[in-house]
Amino acid sequence: MATVTAGKYGIIYAESDLGWSPGVRTATSGNSLWNQTTSTNINTVQAAYSSGSKGSVWIVVRMFLAFNVTAYQTGYTLSDMRLYYVPTTSTAGSSGAGMKMALVKSTAQGNANTNLTVSDFNNFDDSVDYAANDGSQNNTWRDLSSLQYVDLNATAITAITGTGYLKICIMEYLFDYPNTAPTVNPTAMKAYGNFGSTVPYLSFTATAAGYGNNIIGVEAGSIGDVISVSRSDISEVIGV
DSSP states (O other), X not given: OEEEEOSEEEEEEEEESSOIIIIITTOSSOSEEXXXXXXXXXXXXXXXXXXXXXXXXXXXXEEEEEEEOGGGSSSEEEEEEEEEEOBOTTOBOSTTSOEEEEEEEEOOSTTTTSOOOGGGTTOEEEEEESSOOSOSGGGEEOSOSSOEEEEOOHHXXXXXXXXXXXXXXXXXXXXXXXXXXXXXXXXXXXXXXXXXTOOOEEEEEEEETTOOSOBTTBOGGGHHHHHTSOGGGHHHHHTO
């Protein structure tokens, strides 16, 4: 399996007392952000609403990930792609099961080499899904403290083969993703992550083009290891 760690990753927090949309959901700028945090327990994704004697406030937190996958853009068939991350038990969601999330196209972070700014808050395209985004357990940021993953779809693979990069915005599924204003007080769908332990990374199978079948006893999944052998060592491979 091939792995690629996020070249850039960050979190943008936004709040507004002007409403949901227009308001915080469609805000062109966030209030604060974190780039390449090493926190072991930080709020990564959220949708919340509260009201009180001083008025109402809406909160949205989104996470942005950018991967440089140019090494696998051409010459390989990519499959079985997953995004790995480490959540924490501070996550609050549906009956303790975790926060439902959606993974959509991000247009921030350049070529996985640019830090987020607060003006990147709305730099995503929620019409392009990079996962099932169906609210199932497989698309839930769990309230656990161990390595988890979510399966990415063919659209994510196409983004890599087309551009060499995969840029993902992770947003809360029940309210932020469908642009549905939370109205119950309090409503807090909040995911926490551990980045001191593990930076989010992609894992996938990369089969060298033209080697879909086993050849001379070499498994298709290992052919990339063979063709990357330097010329000075090729005699050792031939002599195996």
